[in-house]
Amino acid sequence: MAHWTSLSEAVRTHIHDGDTVALEGFTHLIPFAAGHEIIRQGIRNLSLIRMTPDVIYDQLIGAGCARKLTFSWGGNPGVGSLHRLRDAVEQAWPHALELEERSHADMANAYVAGAANLPFAIMRGYSGSDLPKFNTQIRTIRCPFTGEELAATPAVRPDVAVIHAQKADAKGNVLLWGIVGVQKEAVLASKRAIVTVEERVEKLDAPENACVLPGWVVDAVCLVPHGAHPSYAHGYYDRDNVFYRQWDAISRDRESFLAWIKHYILETSDFAEYEQRLAATAGQVVNA
Amino acid sequence: MSAPAYTTDEMMTVSASRMLRNGAVCFVGIGLPSTAANLARLTHAPEAVLIYESGPIGAKPPVLPLSIGDGNLADTADTVVSTPEIFRYWLQGGRVDVGFLGAAQLDRFANLNTTVIGDYRKPKTRLPGAGGAPEISSSAKEVLIIVRQSKRTFVQKLDFITSVGHLTGGDSRAKLGLPGKGPTAVITDLCILRPDPTTRELMVTHIHPGVTRETILDKTGWAIQFAEGCHATDLPSEHELQTLRNLHQRTAEAHGVVGAEA
Numbered sequence: 095m096a097h098w099t100s101l102s103e104a105v106r107t108h109i110h111d112g113d114t115v116a117l118e119g120f121t122h123l124i125p126f127a128a129g130h131e132i133i134r135q136g137i138r139n140l141s142l143i144r145m146t147p148d149v150i151y152d153q154l155i156g157a158g159c160a161r162k163l164t165f166s167w168g169g170n171p172g173v174g175s176l177h178r179l180r181d182a183v184e185q186a187w188p189h190a191l192e193l194e195e196r197s198h199a200d201m202a203n204a205y206v207a208g209a210a211n212l213p214f215a216i217m218r219g220y221s222g223s224d225l226p227k228f229n230t231q232i233r234t235i236r237c238p239f240t241g242e243e244l245a246a247t248p249a250v251r252p253d254v255a256v257i258h259a260q261k262a263d264a265k266g267n268v269l270l271w272g273i274v275g276v277q278k279e280a281v282l283a284s285k286r287a288i289v290t291v292e293e294r295v296e297k298l299d300a301p302e303n304a305c306v307l308p309g310w311v312v313d314a315v316c317l318v319p320h321g322a323h324p325s326y327a328h329g330y331y332d333r334d335n336v337f338y339r340q341w342d343a344i345s346r347d348r349e350s351f352l353a354w355i356k357h358y359i360l361e362t363s364d365f366a367e368y369e370q371r372l373a374a375t376a377g378q379v380v381n382a
Numbered sequence: 383m384s385a386p387a388y389t390t391d392e393m394m395t396v397s398a399s400r401m402l403r404n405g406a407v408c409f410v411g412i413g414l415p416s417t418a419a420n421l422a423r424l425t426h427a428p429e430a431v432l433i434y435e436s437g438p439i440g441a442k443p444p445v446l447p448l449s450i451g452d453g454n455l456a457d458t459a460d461t462v463v464s465t466p467e468i469f470r471y472w473l474q475g476g477r478v479d480v481g482f483l484g485a486a487q488l489d490r491f492a493n494l495n496t497t498v499i500g501d502y503r504k505p506k507t508r509l510p511g512a513g514g515a516p517e518i519s520s521s522a523k524e525v526l527i528i529v530r531q532s533k534r535t536f537v538q539k540l541d542f543i544t545s546v547g548h549l550t551g552g553d554s555r556a557k558l559g560l561p562g563k564g565p566t567a568v569i570t571d572l573c574i575l576r577p578d579p580t581t582r583e584l585m586v587t588h589i590h591p592g593v594t595r596e597t598i599l600d601k602t603g604w605a606i607q608f609a610e611g612c613h614a615t616d617l618p619s620e621h622e623l624q625t626l627r628n629l630h631q632r633t634a635e636a637h638g639v640v641g642a643e644a
Contacts (some may be wrong), residue, residue: 119449120436120465145465147515167509172412173450176510183508195497198435199469199517206466218474221558222493222546223516228502242559273436274449275465305464328453333446335637 096266096309101321104288104314106318107253109140112161116143116284117150119170119274120156121176122328123259125319126152127365134359143252145201145276149324149341154353155211156190157359162192164250166201173338176208177345187348195229200247205276208283209251244354254360255284261298261331262291266292266309269298270338272328281307290306292316292330298304318365388618391530392626393590395421395467395521396618397481398528398569407431407527408474409518412450414528415482417629418569420446435514445633446635469514470559473521476561481522483515483545485529490583490604492527492547492565494519495540502542512544516535519545548582555582560565572598574615576605580616585609586605591617 099107103161109115109132117125129150132140141162150171154160156178168179182191196204203215217339226232226245233275235246257277259270270277281287289307295316300306309315324337338345343356360367388396402408404427411420412434413642420443422432425573432441436451440460445531447455455469462470472478486509487495496515519525525547529535548555549563555564567574573586586598586608597608 121449122436122456131491152642159549165511167513168508171451172447175478182510184505195511197512197516198465198514199473202408202466202469206470217470217517218521220548221516221520221560222543222555223512224497224502224543225512225516271614272453273438273462275436280462281467326453328456333449333452338448 096205096262096312096315098266099314099316101127101131104316105135105137105267108286108288109137110172111137112139113253114141114143114251114252115256116250116280118144118257118275118277118280119258119322119325120146121148121227121333122271122273122275123258123270123277123322124148124321124323124325125256125321126150126286127255127318127326129139129154129292130359130365130368133355134362140225141341143250146171146199147176147179149338150323152178152341152345153355153359154346155179155182156157156345157355158188160191162194164194166196170338170342172335173342175341178351181348194231195225196232196247198223199230199305200245201250202276202279204247204250205279208251211353212249214248216244216246223371225299245338250283252280253286255280255287257281257287258290258318258327259292260291260327261295262289263295263298265317266281266312267298268307268309268312268315269300270305270370278305278307281311286313287311288314290316290321291318292319292321292327319367321365323369328381384616386620386623388630390590392618392623394528394530394569394571395626396622397574397588397590399622401427401567401569401620402430402480402482402524403426404567405429406479407433407477407480409433409435409478409514409522411483411515411518412447414484415526417446418528419482421622421626422627424629425622429481432557433468433478435465437461437465437468439463440471445636446629448637452584458557469517473517473582476521478522479524481518481525481562483525483527484519485535487540488527488529488547489537489540490606491551492568492584493540493543493549494527494545494547494575495542497542497544499541506518515545518609519547519564520562522562524563525565527568529568531572531598533600533601533603536601536606536628540586548577550582551582557600572601576609583595583607586614590615
């Protein structure tokens with residue numbers, strides 16, 4: 095049952111060292127504020143899952159929160175590399191990062207399998223690809239009806255799912271729209287779920303077939319306006335493409351990355367203060 | 383009328399856009415494929431259906447998206463579905479005519495690498511990874527590839543096969559039993575390549591005006607073959623060039639930067 099709470103309380107209660115955590119949101123509604131709070135609380139040894147690691151996991155990986163990454167595309171969209179992810183993989187900085195690499199279709203299917211309480215996903219995929227040589231969890235199964243050989247991969251079953259959405263009502267019923275990615279599946283596949291929202295409303299006023307997560311499948315709901323920045327919240331604010339470009343310079347170098355994390359995350363008490371510091375530097379970042 | 387002046391990138395994008403027929407259902411990769419597909423939609427293929435893996439079906443973005451899930455894709459789509467639905471019902475379901483992909487590296491059989499340069503476990507360069515490409519390359523009815531040509535991209539041997547093209551040539555792809563027929567054309571800043579009907583090795587079929595065979599040989603990591611009757615690519619028209627330049631201009635203004643090409 096959903097409880098309205100502060101983000102720091104939600105993270106402290108539901109995310110622990112060593113957990114398997116999926117912060118989802120396909121380019122849109124990426125739960126950046128929650129990612130920052132995980133860094134702020136110094137949570138370690140996380141097994142992170144996410145289709146597109148994006149800048150949010152670059153921050154978590156560089157800050158030393160992650161032991162393992164399960165993913166299917168790890169870049170800075172429209173800009174280039176995730177330098178902290180690359181540094182972890184290529185130079186084991188700040189420490190080694192175990193990779194479990196899949197394709198988008200696989201990850202999407204694996205979330206569906208997790209939400210459906212099935213042990214594995216079935217799909218047509220990976221034929222001729224080298225990925226199954228390096229991820230031995232990608233296997234094959236023969237269809238009992240047609241004999242066709244299909245790819246079989248383990249369901250994704252996180253301890254905790256974290257998503258950002260547009261609205262929630264007093265009971266913690268959550269509404270999201272636009273590009274909804276795998277957020278619904280991620281919440282339903284997980285043991286616990288934290289949702290940050292743009293707005294708390296009396297009534298959701300959602301159309302019948304809208305993407306609504308009832309409050310009783312969510313554990314914590316937190317009001318965090320702009321909590322998806324620098325990604326976007328459809329109907330609220332646009333993607334901060336300038337920040338994504340700036341991140342390339344900030345993250346390229348270990349020192350400038352650490353200075354950024356210190357100034358904007360570790361030395362701030364919450365997301366509102368992070369925003370104040372961003373505004374104070376007028377989008378110009380320190381040491382970048 | 384004299385030929386309009388154009389850049390090699392414009393030649394590549396215009397040539398690639400022409401490959402997309404009007405009405406085709408196209409699964410679009412971000413960057414160069416998205417530019418070419420939108421140019422096609424704004425010129426000869428207004429009925430082309432653009433699908434992006436983030437969920438928009440029938441997207442008609444007014445400016446080029448910077449990411450695969452920009453809001454203008456959702457705003458202009460006929461419908462927006464979840465990511466599992468895109469891959470399960472629409473791609474695997476057999477609804478996609480053309481997969482439009484880019485690549486970091488490809489080989490003579492149009493297999494693609496977007497995973498690593500060097501050894502997988504100790505990579506020299508870690509690339510973003512598979513994304514949607516392995517299943518696009520196997521399930522789309524055909525695949526178009528757009529990539530700038532150099533010895534770094536056109537390699538003798540891939541360090542990693544992320545997405546299969548024609549595997550080892552001949553009937554090797556057919557033996558995998560994949561639904562789609564694989565890459566039917568590779569469009570570069572120098573030329574257009576198509577697989578030989580029998581060997582499935584990429585052959586140069588069109589050379590962009592002003593490009594020499596020596597340049598193509600010099601920028602390819604294997605002994606590239608030229609098809610018999612290989613001829614010059616048609617020049618970009620004024621309309622194509624102007625439409626492309628306007629699109630880039632609008633994109634740069636919308637994203638607050640110059641040179642928004644991904």
